[in-house]
Amino acid sequence: MTDLAMPSTLRLGLSRGALELKTFIREREAVAFTFAVPIILMVIFGTIFKGRVEGTNVDFRQYFAAGIIASGIASTTFISLGVGIAQERDDGTLKRLYGTPMPPSAYFIGKTISALVLSTAETVILFVLGGVMFGLRPPSTPERWFTLVWVFVAGVTVCTLLGIAVSSVPRSGRGAAAVLNVPYLVLQFISGVYFTFSSLPSGVQQAGALFPLKWICQGLRSALLPDTLLPAEPAHAWEHGRIALVLAAWGVAGFALCLTTFRWKRRDDG
Template identity: 40%
Template sequence: MSESTLPGPIGLARTRIAYEIRGYFRQGDTVFFTFLFPVLILTIFSSIFTGYLSPTTGMLDEPAPGALSMATYYLPGIVAAGLLLSGVQNLAVDIAQEKYNGRLKRLGGTPMSPLTYFLGKLGQVFMTGIGQCALILAVAVLLFDVTLPSDAASWLTFAWVFVLGLAASAVLGIALSALPRSGRSASAVVIPIVLILQFISGVYVLNFQLPDAVQNVANVFPLAWLARGMRSALLPQDMVVLEQGETWAHGATLAVLLAWLIVGTVLARLTFRWIRRDA
């Protein structure tokens, strides 16, 4: 095949995506801590916290009209956390390790363009993110009797929050991969950041139980809005009274996720190198 007939960067992306997906599922620790970990957390939390939550009377020991099981209320936040793990944690650690073990330098010596490389990573994140989300929802329905929405409007909200949230998480993961000073330190640098965000963003601690000051700090970052958007899609409308300001704030969710998508894209472009900074 002559050089003029070689596929372009976008044409090569499909092959690269398939390669990245195969590599992802061959790494047992990555699959556990980014793909299966949210399912494990949902199972643990739903088994431990067996009460019910009413928007008017608060926590209940027994089911009541309008009350949700704790599994139902935890579900949106854990879906959101899964997207953060798939994008930020997965890519930040993976790319940092590729950078410091020399793989990126070798790729930089091939005809592959950075665009093809990025599309491969983004495609892998979206495909595994969809699979992970489907698994979390299936476990919630089949094991914990969670009832999912049946109206199109809720699933439309779910779709745009999912796409924007996962895209923002992915580009932020690429940008964050420049932070670790070595491949070995990548997990030690990235995981605490992701863990803190989950605690202050209403994933492990119920969002309405967090002090306003903590919620205000969390609102600077995308996970709080991603979780809020998922709650607006997966929970009944009357649960909005438990949100800060008693509103789902779809406009703010859209604006913040778009802003972080732009910021992450710019940072990823500015910081990405085929070789180590000290090479």
């Protein structure tokens, strides 16, 4: 008898991705937190904020909507992956998977597919809501569509890598949500999600510019909002080259952190 060939890593990764999505959908609390929170924030703050971005004719609610979409990408990747992987390590799931013939890379492919699908779904939901409530419009040119796609893909990639990397930070799965939501909430306030970035104090701007969320927000604004917003941007330009450079640097750093910090076992397992 001949040995049965193992499925390819890609095929296993795709199967793992489908399983991840099914598991996520069955966990109603996770679905509600991941999708409902950005939607609720968009509705609440969208009814509070009024007027135009200072020095422009752009509705501030459209500026805010673009930031919430970027924040939603981070929620479905950085937070969901970081918390989910920490919990899987805590309950022994990772240890059991590591002991199977499945290549470790298939596990990460599955996580990446899940993050991409969920991020796409949330982005579509938030965009539609922003269009209905605030008049947010699709990109007006092929170039802006291209910008939207590459910023979205780069943002999902970076936040996915960072979510996998930081999953080793919490000491237990129970505390993972609390540990990871603190930096996530801080970054929202210093990255131009809730406030016009140029209106923040200079020191806060410099701190926010060190992290990828600020650049994802700026990239999405460049795709979804008119050039009449440029006077409100700190550099008075969209800085696509700098956005790509910063996100690429964070992608490399995130990948390196994944290789050096990821653990399949709990700390007390030795």
